[in-house]
Amino acid sequence: MKNTTMESNRLNFGNFFAEDSISLTLEQVNLAADMSQTLATRPRQQWQVYLNILAKLGTIEWLRMRSPEFIQNHSIQLSNPSVNQVQVGNFRLNLIVTDSSMNSEVCVPRVFLEDSINPSQFYLLVEVIEDLPVVEDSEEQVNVSVLGYLTQAQLNQQSPIVLDDELALFSTDWFELKPDKLLLYLRCFEPETVSSKQQLSQAVQSVVNVANWLTNQLGEIAQELSWTLLPPLAYSSAFRELRSPIELFSDAVTELKNQAQLVIPFEARTAYKELICGEIPMRLYATIWRIDTELNSQEWALLLLLAAQPSSNLPVGTQLTVRDELQVLEAPVLTDSTQDYIYAQVIGAYDEKLHVSISFPDGNGIILPPFTFVG
Incomplete structure (x- = not known):
């Protein structure tokens, strides 16, 4: 991964991924709102679950648009952990959700880091933006963008900050800004290869x-x-x-x-x-x-x-x-x-x-x- 400064990451996110932004339909937004109320009781929890579901819906649409062979009749599962995850073949992708690409850090559920039974190979940084309607009575627009990805092997070289019993902190500077490279990994590698930094670096260097x-x-x-x-x-x-x-x-x-x-x-x-x-x-x-x-x-x-x-x-x-x-x-x-x-x-x-x-x-x-x- 290139060593870039935090400031350069903030500047480059929009330039790299404007073409990868997904506009969700009103039906998808309403589905996320209904599910968030089912899966959470406190307003703050409901808001986070709402963003997580929007991120998952947008990521699935992004995969369907870029590599439709990855997604076959993918559905949202009604459980709290699953709304942060997308399964692509043998790969598990954990979605790290932010509401602004300008943030230098992002909160991550600690369960992602401690799940040794179902380990993930990739962490996707996904931005969810709600654009308020400009014209009265017009619909609110929700856009989802895949900003970058981080492999498990790359994460092993970093030191997330533990905030409390539930959350850890990732730097957005850890994520690579190359969605096409992510698609290549999903298409051409096996999970055990992505988990090994040595094998992965030999394959791409x-x-x-x-x-x-x-x-x-x-x-x-x-x-x-x-x-x-x-x-x-x-x-x-x-x-x-x-x-x-x-x-x-x-x-x-x-x-x-x-x-x-x-x-x-x-x-x-x-x-x-x-x-x-x-x-x-x-x-x-x-x-x-x-x-x-x-x-x-x-x-x-x-x-x-x-x-x-x-x-x-x-x-x-x-x-x-x-x-x-x-x-x-x-x-x-x-x-x-x-x-x-x-x-x-x-x-x-x-x-x-x-x-x-x-x-x-x-x-x-x-x-x-x-x-x-x-x-």
Whole structure:
């Protein structure tokens, strides 16, 4: 997690997560109000339970919008502990609710920290804002935003302040401001991996410097990760039943050149990596080249092509996602069983990290170490 100051966190919350704000319906707001009166008796308790239920409803809608495969007919359970929790597959998410992203600290139920029977893997910082109606007789608007997340492994490195028998205090500076990264963890890791800081950091810290490829070198990390560098690309329209990796890629690029006006310069270099997820053997091709412009903007292009290995097929619903540190750049999905591959092309600045993941309709997936261009 980046070491940022408290002030920078406050400034960045709104910028990072404006697109992740969920507006709840009047029906959802009324449901939260009714349930809060059922689950609590004192007014202060009712208010907190009300916020917790709104946070859970908003988080479920956020998950449904961003990754609908995670949420299948999810319902609110009528018990006090459950309104602070969302179950996603084998993961338990505890919701830490705040009514202002400007708060530097947030209260957390101590039961979250002491539940060894049902441990959580993630703590989500969720903001609930009630906007009073501007026009008389208009409806009150409730917006819910997922501000950040904290893994159990990261929490183990912190020291929450115990306030009393029921509450502890978290710093909002502990939370990471990357919801897409959270979705990758939910899709591609197992709970025991997220609980181990060592395994988690090893999974996300390796970086492949593709600038080496232009000088006919893979680089140490790419070699360790079993990438294979191909010779310069030569377009081909020939078809043979048994084709080499370079021939398979050349045929795909020839097709893209004709159908999608794809242009790859001669000096571009390509490497590929064999992958397998479950019983699906795949091959991921990565082609890179410098982008020369009159403005000398120091940019590079990354073309990714994901194909099944010969005698295999990618399942419909397979998704190839490429993102930078702030947002998803491309996320093509295989929609036709007759398709041989899916591809994505993006542009990055020098030193910028581009993150790549592959997900499948059964919820499994692969996260690759990020690509960067340094050199």
